[in-house]
Amino acid sequence: QVQLVESGGGLVQAGGSLRLSCAASGRTFTGYVMGWFRQAPGKEREFVAAIRWSGGSTYYVDSAKGRFTISRNIAKNTIYLQMNSLKPEDTAVYYCAARYGYEVGESNPRVYDYWGQGTQVTVSS
Numbered sequence: 001q002v003q004l005v006e007s008g009g010g011l012v013q014a015g016g017s018l019r020l021s022c023a024a025s026g027r028t029f030t031g032y033v034m035g036w037f038r039q040a041p042g043k044e045r046e047f048v049a050a051i052r053w054s055g056g057s058t059y060y061v062d063s064a065k066g067r068f069t070i071s072r073n074i075a076k077n078t079i080y081l082q083m084n085s086l087k088p089e090d091t092a093v094y095y096c097a098a099r100y101g102y103e104v105g106e107s108n109p110r111v112y113d114y115w116g117q118g119t120q121v122t123v124s125s
Contacts, residue, residue: 001026002024002025002026002027002098002113002114003024003025003026004022004023004024004096004097004098004114004115004116005022005023005025005096005116005117006020006021006022006094006095006096006116006117006118006119007020007021007022007023007119008020008021008119009093009094009119009120009121010120010121010122011122011123011124012086012121012122012123012124013123013124014086014087014088014123014124014125015085015086016086016123017082017083017084017085017086018083018086018121019080019081019082019083020036020080020081020083020094020096020119020121021078021079021080022034022036022078022079022080022081022096022116023076023077023078024077024078024079024096024098025077029053029077029098030053030054031053031054031100031101031102032052032053032098032099032100032101033050033051033052033053033098033099033100033101033102033103033104033106034050034051034053034070034072034079034096034097034098035047035048035049035050035051035096035097035098035099035112036048036049036050036070036079036081036094036095036096036097037094037095037097037109037112038090038092038093038094038095038121039092039093039095039118040091040092040093043092045095045109046061046092047061047107047108047109048060048061048064048068048081048094049061049064049068049070049081050070050104050105050106050107051070051071051072051079051104052102052104053072053074056071056072057104058070058104059104059105061107067083067084067085067086068081068082068083068084069081069082069084070082079096081094083121086121086123087123088123088124088125089123090121090123091121091122091123092121093118093119093120093121094118094119094120094121095115095116095117095118096115096116097109097112097114097115097116098112098113098114099111099112099113099114100113
């Protein structure tokens with residue numbers, strides 16, 4: 001059974017940084033795309049970034065480009081989201097997700113099969 005467990009969220013001032021981690025288990029993830037999404041109160045779940053497990057190709061939402069970096073450590077079965085220059089509008093619960101597929105630019109959360117429980121990120125102004 002696939003499990004995704006996020007960690008690394010917290011409270012940070014605007015301009016600060018956080019690194020989120022997602023420990024994945026339950027299968028090998030060759031052929032999978034791993035993604036990060038976020039959901040602010042009263043808003044829909046929003047795509048942030050994705051990475052292809054094999055090969056490491058990445059894709060970002062425009063608001064994350066230049067500030068966030070998604071990466072993976074295959075040996076540790078873990079993906080990361082390094083977030084720099086954080087803004088108050090980045091405040092949300094951040095979710096790790098996984099799906100079998102090739103297209104790393106698919107941003108629809110409905111196509112993802114597995115989800116973590118989420119980790120809260122709060123950016124104060």
